[in-house]
Amino acid sequence: MGLHSKINTSIRMSVAKRKLESRKIAPEDGNPLDLWGLTKIKKDIKNNKELRENFDQKELDRSDIKEYKLFKFRELLSYVLESSPYYRDMYENLNVDPRLIRSYEDIGKLPLTEQKELANKPYHFLCVSRRDIAREFTSSGTTNMLKRMAYTQDELLEIVDSVISGLKMAGMGSKDDTLQIMYPTITATWDPGLVLSKACDLAGFRSVISDSLDVEEQLRTMKDSGTTFIIGTSSFIHELSRKVCDRTEPQELGIKRIICSSEPLTESMRDEIESVWGCKALRQWGMTELGLANAIECEHQEGFHLNNPDFLVEIIDPVNGEQLPPGQEGELVVTTLRRKCMPLIRYRTRDITSLIDEPCKCGACFDQRISDIKRLNLLDG
Numbered sequence: 536m537g538l539h540s541k542i543n544t545s546i547r548m549s550v551a552k553r554k555l556e557s558r559k560i561a562p563e564d565g566n567p568l569d570l571w572g573l574t575k576i577k578k579d580i581k582n583n584k585e586l587r588e589n590f591d592q593k594e595l596d597r598s599d600i601k602e603y604k605l606f607k608f609r610e611l612l613s614y615v616l617e618s619s620p621y622y623r624d625m626y627e628n629l630n631v632d633p634r635l636i637r638s639y640e641d642i643g644k645l646p647l648t649e650q651k652e653l654a655n656k657p658y659h660f661l662c663v664s665r666r667d668i669a670r671e672f673t674s675s676g677t678t679n680m681l682k683r684m685a686y687t688q689d690e691l692l693e694i695v696d697s698v699i700s701g702l703k704m705a706g707m708g709s710k711d712d713t714l715q716i717m718y719p720t721i722t723a724t725w726d727p728g729l730v731l732s733k734a735c736d737l738a739g740f741r742s743v744i745s746d747s748l749d750v751e752e753q754l755r756t757m758k759d760s761g762t763t764f765i766i767g768t769s770s771f772i773h774e775l776s777r778k779v780c781d782r783t784e785p786q787e788l789g790i791k792r793i794i795c796s797s798e799p800l801t802e803s804m805r806d807e808i809e810s811v812w813g814c815k816a817l818r819q820w821g822m823t824e825l826g827l828a829n830a831i832e833c834e835h836q837e838g839f840h841l842n843n844p845d846f847l848v849e850i851i852d853p854v855n856g857e858q859l860p861p862g863q864e865g866e867l868v869v870t871t872l873r874r875k876c877m878p879l880i881r882y883r884t885r886d887i888t889s890l891i892d893e894p895c896k897c898g899a900c901f902d903q904r905i906s907d908i909k910r911l912n913l914l915d916g
């Protein structure tokens with residue numbers, strides 16, 4: 536790399552670092568992901584007259600967060616009515632008036648967005664000019680449909696910011712920590728390994744990408760890099776944990792936490808992984824369409840903390856589409872409240888879970904969590 540491009544890169548890095556909220560949050564202040572969300576919300580309130588009138592100078596509580604999300608939902612509706620060919624057509628036909636959305640029940644009356652719509656006509660969802668797209672990603676996600684998603688530079692930075700907050704919540708933070716990223720290299724352009732290593736760079740954490748399927752190779756990397764945190768797909772980590780005991784004493788490696796993602800992790804898989812490594816295994820959940828890093832467990836392992844304030848989530852009956860109350864299992868439906876490039880409204884994830892209303896033992900109290908996630912094996916359509 537020439538000197539000029541080196542300087543450019545370092546300037547970009549320092550600009551990016553300045554924009555990150557996650558860097559300012561210390562774990563001793565509370566749950567880093569919860570606090571990150573709160574910081575974002577407070578910033579929004581500061582920058583919006585109507586929000587300021589309602590919430591300024593006020594200690595926010597959970598009902599305020601709900602109200603804030605309703606406000607953001609109305610704002611998003613107005614935005615897509617202006618900018619999204621897909622939603623404009625749909626909502627104009629239905630005479631949707633954003634001002635009339637006053638409750639979560641009102642939201643429940645709006646049509647759902649099916650995955651096949653996004654797969655069939657991605658650019659109908661695009662709300663910005665193509666010039667403003669920083670990156671586009673393609674993924675099949677949880678069903679076999681190919682979906683394209685585009686993001687602006689600011690959105691990518693927000694995603695990385697949320698990843699840092701999630702890693703901090705999982706316990707990363709000490710200078711001695713190294714995250715070993717075990718995702719197999721995939722052909723999709725949205726590579727979780729790259730996002731994670733970028734997040735670690737910006738946060739000042741060490742990371743190493745090791746995409747080998749070979750157990751020996753993974754172990755060597757762990758020893759060479761002083762790995763203390765591991766992230767990878769649930770099935771790969773489970774398999775690795777089964778094979779590793781023949782070769783070494785895994786508990787002597789000093790792994791502090793393991794993050795299992797991309798696939799469901801059953802309790803028996805989790806028990807096996809935890810007893811092999813002698814540390815906790817946390818679940819992570821995300822979808823390419825929603826920005827990949829959407830929710831992660833804290834050390835108490837009692838449900839996923841979402842990237843509040845990015846998402847408004849609902850649980851619906853997958854058959855009749857009706858909203859279900861907390862505690863009841865149904866399909867997870869997500870609205871991306873803050874996206875400008877390709878926002879999704881009431882997007883059907885085809886994953887089954889339930890809302891948890893009780894505050895978590897970790898102290899996070901500003902938003903609901905979701906329970907263990909299972910796949911809904913519905914046929915597309």
Ligand SMILES: [Zn+2]
Nearest residue numbers: 833895896897
């Ligand atoms: Zn928690």
